[in-house]
Amino acid sequence: MMKTVTLLFACTVAATLAAAPVGAADAVDTSGPGQLIESAANAMLKELDAHRADYRKDPKKIDQLVDEVLLPHFDTQYAARLVLGAHWRTATPAQRERFIKGFYESMLRNYGSALVDFTGDRLKVFPAQISPDGQRATVRTEVKRSNGERVPVNYSLRKTDAGWKAWDVTIEGISYVKSFRDDFGAEIDQKGLDAVIERLEKAA
8 A cells, every 4th residue: 555655646746746857946836836736747747758768768867856856845844744743753853854854765766767658648737726824725636547547636735934835645535644654653663763764764
């Protein structure tokens, strides 16, 4: 279950939030949640279409693209805090930092190569639904699998001092934050937080 959610999360998040070529993050419109998701998707597709052969030849270029462009638009600390749940409160600052880094690096590096075959006809973005107080938003999208099946993917965003940032993705009704909180929580209870962090770091 965890591996399936990880794969779908990595492919859909990176496909819609990863933006333009490295050094051109300003191609993403961060003025609103819907604009963020849609403009990032379009910029990503433009980059992939222009250099698809290069990315297939050197998958590490995808890693660099995701690292430098995706993460600024994702609230990594907030999401990691929710994933760790009660364990966040007892973790040291060093453990928190290592968990955030190891979690995202291992996940995105393991599955980033799947983005090479992502094409524009596989994504549809719907208008954002913003909360009455203007601080929270949901952006619904549909991602088409290679067999033609359409998968609903909803992005949860919140307004921060640095602008709109995504913090959760719900794929076919399954929240990645909740899924990873359940899986990591059980593993941490059994092995301890340091052991989980070390596993993530080795997988990166």
